[in-house]
Amino acid sequence: MSDAAARMERQDRILAELSELGLTLARGLHAKALAAETAEEAQALGLAFHRISRSVRQTIALEAKLDRERRRQDHDDRRDAEQRDEAKARQRKAQVRGAVERAIWAEAEGDEAELLICELDDRLGDDALAEGFLDAPIETLIARIQGELGLAASGLRPATAAPMDGAQGLAASAGSGLDARGQPPEGDRAAEGPVPPAAFNSA
Secondary structure, eight states: OOHHHHHHHHHHHHHHHHHHHHHHHHHHHHHHHHTOSSHHHHHHHHHHHHHHHHHHHHHHHHHHHHHHHHHHHHHHHHHHHHHHHHHHHHHHHHHHHHHHHHHHHHHOOHHHHHHHHHHHHHHHHHHHHSTTTTTSOHHHHHHHHHHHTTOOOOOOOOTTSOOOOHHHHHHHHHHHTOOTTSSOOHHHHHHHOOOOGGGGOOO
């Protein structure tokens, strides 16, 4: 249990106990006031009863106020969490789309490429709603969609991924035909011609 949760539990316990004690005392004063033998005694007991009753009502009101504040805070926390998840989902969709779209333009062109991009958007939209989309490795998402679209495993990393360096970059480029930054060699890029601007659009 967190410190905040422990404090709230203690507050609830104390307030509940105070309201019970106040209620017990109010009942006792009420009984004594009814049994008072003089008007002065009855008046004094009645005044004490009124004060205790007011204290009990204030305690109950405080319990209700704390409950409303906690429910409001829970709502705000859920809203903030949803907004963070939505932002993360948009970012991941953009990363996956950019990588897969580059693979599409590397293997197709014209109408075929446009159709594949439309299918990519449909599949990516469905994937973004699936459980685990925010936690799965980006590379796994890219590989699955490329496989579903019938694209070869290009080995491209998301456009926002940090470049590898040193031995790691050399090893990756040796296996994928790319340089240490995850890009084709200069000569190959020149031979491929310009990449269509649509290849860099995000979801």
